[in-house]
Amino acid sequence: MNKIFKLDRRNFLKASAVAGGGMMLGFHIPAANAAVTKESEVNAWIVVNSDDTVLIRVAHSEMGQGSMTALAQLVAEELDCNWSQVKTAFVDPRLNITRKKVYGGMATVGSRAVRTSQEYLRKAGAGARDMLVRAAAQTWKVPAGECTAKAGVVTHTASKRTLKYGALAEAAAKLAPSADVALKDPATWTIAGQPKMRLDMQDKVMGKAVYAIDIMLPDMLFAAIAQSPVFGGKLKSYDEAAIKNFKGVRQVVTLENAVAVVGDSYWEAQRAVRALPVVWDDAGNGKVSSASIAQFLDEGLKMDGAPVARNDGDVAKAMTTAVKTVSAEYRVPYLSHAAMEPMNCTVRFTDDGLDIWAPTQNAEAILNAAARASGLDPLKINVNLTYSGGGFGRRGGAAAGDYVDQAVLIAKAVGKPVKMIWSREEDIQHDFYRPISSAKMTAGLDASGMPVAWNTRISGHSILTTANPSALKDNMDVGFLVLFADNVYDVPNMKVDFALRKTHVPVGYWRSVNHSQNAYFRECFVDEMALAAGQDPYEYRRKLLHKAPKQLAVLEAAAKAADWGKPLPAGQFRGIAQIDGYGSYVAAVAEISMKPDGSPKVHRVVTSVDCGYVVNPDTVRAQLEGATAWALTALLYNEITLKDGRVEQGNFDRYRMLLAADMPKVEVVLVPSGGFWGGIGEPGSPPVGPAVVNAMLAATGKPSRSQPLIKRGGAASA
Amino acid sequence: MINLTINGAAHAVDASPDMPLLWVLRDKLGMTGTKFGCGIAQCGACTVHVNGVAMRSCVTPVSAVGDAEITTIEGLSEHGDSPLQKAWVAHQVPQCGYCQSGLIMAVDALLKVKPKPTDAEINAAISNICRCGTYARVRDAIHDVAKA
DSSP, X not given: OOSSSOOOOTTOOSSOOOGGGOOOOOTTSOOXXXXXXXXXXXXXXXXXXXXXXXXXXXXXXXXXXXXXXXXXXXXXXXXXXXXXXXXXXXXXXXXXXXXXXXXXXXXXXXXXXXXXXXXXXXXXXXXXHHHHHHHHHHHHTSOGGGEEEXXXXXXXXXXXXXXXXXXXXXXXXXXXXXXXXXXXXGGGOSSTTSOOOXXXXXXXXXXXXXXXXXXXXXXXXEEEEEEOSBTTOEEEEEOGGGGTTOTTEEEEEEETTEEEEEESSXXXXXXXXXXOOEEEEOTXXXXXXXXXXXXXXXXXXXXXXXXXXXXXSOHHHHHHHOSEEEEEEEEEOBBOOOOSSOOEEEEEEOXXXXXXXXXXXXXXXXXXXXXXXXXXXXXXXXXXXXXXXXXXXXXXXXXXXXXXXXXXXXXXXXXXXXXXXXXXXXXXXXXXXXXXXXXXXXXXXXXXXXXXXXXXXXXXXXXXXXHOGGGOBTTBOGGGGTTTTTOOSOOSEEEEEEEEOOOSSOBOOOTTTTHHHHHHHHHHHHHHHHHHHTOOHHHHHHHXXXXXXXXXXXXXXXXXXXXXXXXXXXXXXXXXXXXXXXXXXXXXXXXXXXXXXXXXXXXXXXXXXXXXXXXOHHHHHHHHXXXXXXXXXXXXXXXXXXXXXXXXXXXXTTSOOOOGGGXXXXXXXXXXXXXXXXXXXXXXXXXXXXXXXXXXXXXXXXXXXXXXXXXXXXXXXX | OEEEEETTEEEEEOOOTTSBHHXXXXXXXXXXXXXXXXXXXXXXXXXXXXXXXXXXXXXXXXGGTTTOEEEOGGGSOSSSOSHHHHHHHHTTOOXXXXXXXXXXHHHHHHHHHOSSOOHHHHHHHOOOOOTTOOHHHHHHHHHHHHHO
C-alpha cells in the first residue's frame, strides 16, 4: 500500500474478502477489484451493505460523459433505493470473464453506454428490489404482494411494519431471482429522468479524482517514450552515450518502433529521451505529405468504377430534366483527439501476474492488450480502473492497445513498477486520427427549386483500414457514408458511391466519427441547394423532411427556440443544420457575425435533441454544450498535416483548442419523444459546424468548402 | 535539498533546481491533484498559486519558487467547500475533470484581484484548455461566485 492512497474501507461491506488481493483504492475512487461479500451481493450489479448504502457496479468507463451516474440512476430507479446512499464501483473485467459476461460489453464507445445496457440494468435493479421485498415478506410471513418498496425501505402496508434494505440484503441474496419482473413506465421515474448531481463532481473539484496518470507505487520508476515519427517506421539505432551524464536516468528500453528512457521522475526521463539521438527506418513512408495525400483524395473524387452504396431511381436520367445544377467539392483534414490526460500506463509485475492502470474506454481491451503483451493468462491481470481524462474515441478502439503494450514491455524489461507517460507531442503525433475525407456532390433542381437528383462521391480514408480491415468488403465501408447512404431527405433519385483511400496514417474513432465530416458535407450542400433555389434553408429542409418526422421535429424545435426568421442585430446571421445518429436526432442553429479576417465570430448556438428517453437531463445538456466546443474547435482551428511522412503539429501551440473567450452562448432544447433510447455523447457536435458555415453562407453568399476555417498563422481559408 | 512551503506545510525535496514545480509536486511529493497537460504552459492544467498568483507549474523551475507560498488544488479548502468549489458543483462544471484543478486555481487567482470580473476580464485571464468544453458553465459559475 502506498502513502498516497489510503485504504478507506469504511463500513460498506459486511465481510472483507478482497478479491484478488490487489490494491484497493479509496472507496470514493472506483475500484476495479471491489470486494465481494456474498451475503450482501444481491445480484451481480448490486451490493447492499449493512449500513444501507448501496454499491452499484458500473461496467462502462467514466471519461466525462456522465454515464457512471446515469447508469447508476437506471439501476437505482428500479431498485427503489435511497439515491443519497448510492455509491458506484467499476467492474473488474476479470469478473466479466469468470461470470460469463454477465456485465455485457464494457466498451464505452459509440454513445452506447446507456442505450445498449439500459434494459439489463433496469432488470437488475427491478430483480434485486423483488428479492428484497420477498425477503421482507418471508420475515413477516406475509404475501410479497402486500409489501411495497420505496427509498430503501420495504413496508408491509397493512401492519405498517418496515425493514431497511441493509437488514434484508443477506436474506435476499439467498433467494432465487424471479423469472420476470415488470419494469417501470419511464413516466413514473423519480431517480432516472432527473437532473441528479453527478457522483464524481465533489472529487473533481478537489483534485481528489484519481486518473491513471496519478497512480504512485512504491519503488516505481517513470518512463518517457519516443516513437517512430513516421508511421510504420522502426527503430534502427540510438546513441545512448549522448545522455549518459543526464541525472535521474536509469535505463534505456528499446521497442520495435520506439525507444523509452526510464528514470527517477517523468521529467528527467522525458528530458533525456528528447535529447537522445535516434535513427529511424521510415518504412518507405518518408516522402508522404499533405499535398500527396490531397492529390490521392482528388483522384478518388474522379475515379471510375467506385463501388456504389445507394442508387435510388435513375440519377443520370433525372439530371437531364433538371433546370438548374448545383455542384460542390468539400474537404476535411485528419484530426487528433488530444484528450487532456495524455496517454499513459502504469504496470507492476507481481509474483504470478501484473497490476495495470491505464485511462481507457474499454477495460476488457486493457485486459486483453496486457495479456497479449505479457503472455500472461488474462485472469492473472488486475486492471485497476480510474476516471479517464477524456477519451473521445482514442482509448476505445480495436487498436487502442498501443500504450498498454509499450508499458507492459518496458516494465518487464526494467523489473520494477513503471509509469509511462506520453508527452503531448507523442500524443498528437501518434494518434488514430479522424479520417481525411472529401466529397463531391451534384444536385439537379426542378423548376420549383427542389432536388430531383443528388449524386455524392466520397473519397476518404475509411477507419476500417486501421481498425478492422477484414470488414472492408469490395472496398466498401457504408459507415463512412453515413448521412448519405441513409440520407432521409426526400430526393427521388439519389446515388452514393465511395472511393476508398488508404494512406500510412493510422485512423480511428474520433468523437462523432464519420458524422463529424459527413454532416458538414451534407448540410452545407443543402444550403447551397437552397441558395440556388432562392429559398430559406430552414423551409427548404422542412420540405425535404416531410417523410422524416423525428428529424423534422428537432429542426422545428431548434428554429423556434432560436427565433428563426426574426430579425437579428445588424451584421449577425443565422445558419441551421440537422442530423440523426447514434439513435438520436439533433438540430442546431448558429448565430454569427463575420470578422475582418473572414472567419466567423460565433455568438450563440441553439441545439435541440430528441434522444427518446432522457436518463439525466443535465448530463444531456452538458454533453451538447461540450459538443459545441468540440465542433467549433475542429471547424475553426484543427488540422493534422504531414510532411516527410510525419505529423507537423506537436502541441497546443500548433494544434489550437477553443478557449473560454471563443465559447458562444449555448442553449440546449430537450424535446424527448420517448419510446426509444438514443445516445448523447456523439450526436451533439455534427450539426454545429455546418450551422456555423451555413450562417457564413447567409452572411457572405459564399460557401466555405474546406476545414479548418482558420489556417495556421491566423488567416481564414478560402 | 530544496525547501518548499506548500499548502502551509514545509517540504524538503531532493530535486534538480531546474525541475519544474509540477513534477516536484507530482513525482517527488505525490501531490497529483495538479495535472500535466502539455508541458509548455499552453493548457493550464498545471496551474497553482505562487504567493497567490496563478502560475503554470510545468514551466516554473522549482528553484525559481524560493520561499514563496505555494498553494495547490489540495490546499484550496480542506473539505472542497470554498465558494468557488461549491459553485463548481452547483453548476456541475466538470466533465472528465482532468483540467478542472488548474481551471479552478486560475479562476480563484482571478477572483482574488477581480472579485466581480466582466466577461472580457474572464476571457483575458482564463486561457485554460478544457477539451470537454465546459466553458459555458465555467463562466456561469464565476458570475455566481462574483454575485455572492
